[in-house]
Amino acid sequence: xxxxxxxxxATGRVTLADVAALAKVSPITVSRALRGERAVxxxxxxxxxxxxxxxxxxxxxxxxxxxxxxxxxxxVLIPMLSNNLFVDVLESIQKTLRHAGYQSLIGIxxxxxxxxxxxxxxxxxxxxxxxxxxxxxxxDAARELIEKSGIPCVxxxxxxxxxxxxxxxxxxxxxxMTLTEHLLQRGRQRIAFAAAQLDPRTMQRLDGWRKAxxxxxxxxxxxxYTNKSPSxxxxxxxxxxxxxxxxxxxxxxxxxxxxxxxGALLAAQRLKIKVPQQLAIAGFNDLxxxxxxxxxxxxxxxxxxxxxxxxxxxxxxxxxxxxxxTPSVDVGYELMVRGST
Amino acid sequence: xxxxxxxxxATGRVTLADVAALAKVSPITVSRALRGERAVxxxxxxxxxxxxxxxxxxxxxxxxxxxxxxxxxxxVLIPMLSNNLFVDVLESIQKTLRHAGYQSLIGIxxxxxxxxxxxxxxxxxxxxxxxxxxxxxxxDAARELIEKSGIPCVxxxxxxxxxxxxxxxxxxxxxxMTLTEHLLQRGRQRIAFAAAQLDPRTMQRLDGWRKAxxxxxxxxxxxxYTNKSPSxxxxxxxxxxxxxxxxxxxxxxxxxxxxxxxGALLAAQRLKIKVPQQLAIAGFNDLxxxxxxxxxxxxxxxxxxxxxxxxxxxxxxxxxxxxxxTPSVDVGYELMVRGST
DNA sequence: CTGAAAGCGCTTACAG
DNA sequence: CTGAAAGCGCTTACAG
Numbered sequence: 001x002x003x004x005x006x007x008x009x010a011t012g013r014v015t016l017a018d019v020a021a022l023a024k025v026s027p028i029t030v031s032r033a034l035r036g037e038r039a040v041x042x043x044x045x046x047x048x049x050x051x052x053x054x055x056x057x058x059x060x061x062x063x064x065x066x067x068x069x070x071x072x073x074x075x076v077l078i079p080m081l082s083n084n085l086f087v088d089v090l091e092s093i094q095k096t097l098r099h100a101g102y103q104s105l106i107g108i109x110x111x112x113x114x115x116x117x118x119x120x121x122x123x124x125x126x127x128x129x130x131x132x133x134x135x136x137x138x139x140d141a142a143r144e145l146i147e148k149s150g151i152p153c154v155x156x157x158x159x160x161x162x163x164x165x166x167x168x169x170x171x172x173x174x175x176x177m178t179l180t181e182h183l184l185q186r187g188r189q190r191i192a193f194a195a196a197q198l199d200p201r202t203m204q205r206l207d208g209w210r211k212a213x214x215x216x217x218x219x220x221x222x223x224x225y226t227n228k229s230p231s232x233x234x235x236x237x238x239x240x241x242x243x244x245x246x247x248x249x250x251x252x253x254x255x256x257x258x259x260x261x262x263g264a265l266l267a268a269q270r271l272k273i274k275v276p277q278q279l280a281i282a283g284f285n286d287l288x289x290x291x292x293x294x295x296x297x298x299x300x301x302x303x304x305x306x307x308x309x310x311x312x313x314x315x316x317x318x319x320x321x322x323x324x325x326t327p328s329v330d331v332g333y334e335l336m337v338r339g340s341t
Numbered sequence: 342x343x344x345x346x347x348x349x350x351a352t353g354r355v356t357l358a359d360v361a362a363l364a365k366v367s368p369i370t371v372s373r374a375l376r377g378e379r380a381v382x383x384x385x386x387x388x389x390x391x392x393x394x395x396x397x398x399x400x401x402x403x404x405x406x407x408x409x410x411x412x413x414x415x416x417v418l419i420p421m422l423s424n425n426l427f428v429d430v431l432e433s434i435q436k437t438l439r440h441a442g443y444q445s446l447i448g449i450x451x452x453x454x455x456x457x458x459x460x461x462x463x464x465x466x467x468x469x470x471x472x473x474x475x476x477x478x479x480x481d482a483a484r485e486l487i488e489k490s491g492i493p494c495v496x497x498x499x500x501x502x503x504x505x506x507x508x509x510x511x512x513x514x515x516x517x518m519t520l521t522e523h524l525l526q527r528g529r530q531r532i533a534f535a536a537a538q539l540d541p542r543t544m545q546r547l548d549g550w551r552k553a554x555x556x557x558x559x560x561x562x563x564x565x566y567t568n569k570s571p572s573x574x575x576x577x578x579x580x581x582x583x584x585x586x587x588x589x590x591x592x593x594x595x596x597x598x599x600x601x602x603x604g605a606l607l608a609a610q611r612l613k614i615k616v617p618q619q620l621a622i623a624g625f626n627d628l629x630x631x632x633x634x635x636x637x638x639x640x641x642x643x644x645x646x647x648x649x650x651x652x653x654x655x656x657x658x659x660x661x662x663x664x665x666x667t668p669s670v671d672v673g674y675e676l677m678v679r680g681s682t
Numbered sequence: 683c684t685g686a687a688a689g690c691g692c693t694t695a696c697a698g
Numbered sequence: 699c700t701g702a703a704a705g706c707g708c709t710t711a712c713a714g
Binding site: 352354356357358368369372373376378400401403404405406407408409410 | 690691692693694
Binding site for chain 4: 011013015016017027028031032035037059060062063064065066067068069
């Protein structure tokens with residue numbers, strides 16, 4: 001047992017060997033005792049843990065990654081942080097993962113499948129222990145990268161059909177139907193759908209709106225307004241103005257996201273459009289401010305924190321090679337009726 | 342030159358040795374040619390690069406980190422993502438760093454120095470190549486951790502006095518003075534300061550407000566309203582109501598952040614307080630929506646993207662052991678006068 | 683249940 | 699300018 005060899009390249013950091021020397025066991029026993037990987041006699045385990053604590057030992061993530069072929073990183077791919085939605089998802093992911101000893105490696109895709117693919121390639125270099133992605137739509141190459149890596153992956157925000165695909169989310173289509181039906185119950189006849197960004201989930205909401213209107217024979221494709229620009233309050237105001245100028249018969253607008261709807265509400269104030277008397281306005285996601293703006297915005301509350309937490313927990317199960325109760329977790333949604341409808 | 346040895350633990354990944362074999366040089370030459378670390382004959386460099394490209398070689402970050410004692414990670418510590426401010430800072434950091442081949446490791450401190458210290462400890466395990474932190478105030482232990490690590494660090498949002506401390510930001514105090522002076526020029530006499538969260542930068546703004554008022558003998562400490570709760574639109578509304586009920590003589594309120602001011606503006610609508618006739622309202626940061634809300638919010642526009650980019654670039658210089666032009670970069674700020682004052 | 687040996691894929695430090 | 703050797707700090711795979 002050589003004490004403190006002064007090699008030229010030593011990092012000065014406390015190593016497994018140091019703990020082993022103090023505990024008077026072999027390094028591999030320290031490794032096993034600390035990870036709980038294989039049964040180690042309980043008296044040895046105690047000695048090891050005491051020694052590790054005494055020396056303030058923490059394993060080197062790089063060495064561990066190199067030897068085990070898995071880092072303690074989890075790749076997290078989300079479309080955008082400026083959409084507040086994903087901030088909530090991310091915060092609860094980080095919290096859950098950190099607690100379990102994992103580091104989140106965050107990649108912002110900007111709703112671009114090629115950027116997502118590129119990020120995935122970069123992240124995969126780090127041999128992440130797990131992957132968290134947004135939605136089910138992506139490039140074939142990206143799908144293949146995930147598949148071939150053999151690394152566990154959970155999809156967020158939507159619900160997958162196949163039992164081979166792990167997902168945590170809710171039915172975007174169903175939620176949009178619920179909101180549209182609420183507008184119908186309020187007696188609205190000409191219900192427009194206004195969408196920006198046009199990402200897959202937005203299109204699913206459009207689908208829900210269409211289905212609900214078709215069911216009561218009120219669907220008119222001229223009522224659908226779409227804009228590829230990113231969603232924003234400013235754009236919502238512009239869209240409101242455009243829509244009402246284009247078709248004054250419209251008596252309700254369902255915006256695909258709350259920021260658009262909030263911007264529309266502010267624009268309605270300027271344009272002296274009475275909400276909800278003349279026009280009902282609804283949004284989606286229940287973002288910050290939607291309850292404070294005048295009148296309060298009717299919307300669908302989506303459980304972002306719950307999605308992040310459930311997805312992270314499912315991934316934790318998968319990374320530990322434990323069984324997951326179900327590959328598809330539906331966290332639901334809630335209709336929030338306020339003054340704007 | 343052994344071709345493709347099938348060792349039991351091989352990862353299947355293309356290694357330096359594979360590239361060396363193809364280029365008919367030693368692995369170390371490949372390493373040097375690819376990193377440009379030391380002069381390598383240009384014909385060898387060409388052969389190596391061609392071989393690397395052909396095999397699709399990418400270095401293993403874990404192996405590199407273990408051998409060199411530095412990962413390609415940069416630790417980024419920010420207070421909160423739900424404050425939109427930091428989303429902008431973060432996006433531009435990520436963009437700049439990724440482009441240079443570095444990965445951001447994001448830690449959210451929740452404005453808590455102990456959490457920051459804990460995150461720092463965790464991040465330091467990964468031997469980051471650089472550190473980006475928010476503000477200058479932190480625990481002594483955190484400061485020492487950074488110092489002892491010897492890892493280059495840049496401080497964001499504020500301007501450091503000492504030339505030993507690298508920083509990118511602007512004078513929070515000065516900016517608050519500018520805004521307060523604007524209110525004075527508008528003829529306001531009883532200018533309140535309303536603050537939440539009470540983080541160091543908020544307190545610096547309070548200081549600027551105090552200085553500006555003292556200069557014209559209008560300072561009254563009863564005009565200062567502080568609340569430790571996190572800043573939010575809802576809180577802004579509550580604070581407005583409280584302040585006006587408490588002291589109806591107040592003719593202007595300077596909120597330390599736009600979300601508070603936006604909430605106050607919405608509350609003023611409900612409470613039928615005329616803005617700016619009866620009461621001027623101003624904010625700080627120029628967040629999303631401040632230009633759209635009615636009346637437009639007068640505020641200080643802070644260059645978040647510029648801070649993120651400049652901080653990342655300075656860190657890049659430091660990590661490459663290049664000289665930095667100046668340790669303290671002042672990105673300035675801009676007074677945005679709108680309808681609310 | 684425990685350990686000695688080998689290896690993960692790089693870079694450092696030393697020679698030449 | 700180039701390379702053989704050793705080492706970074708762990709874990710895997712094989713024995714016993």
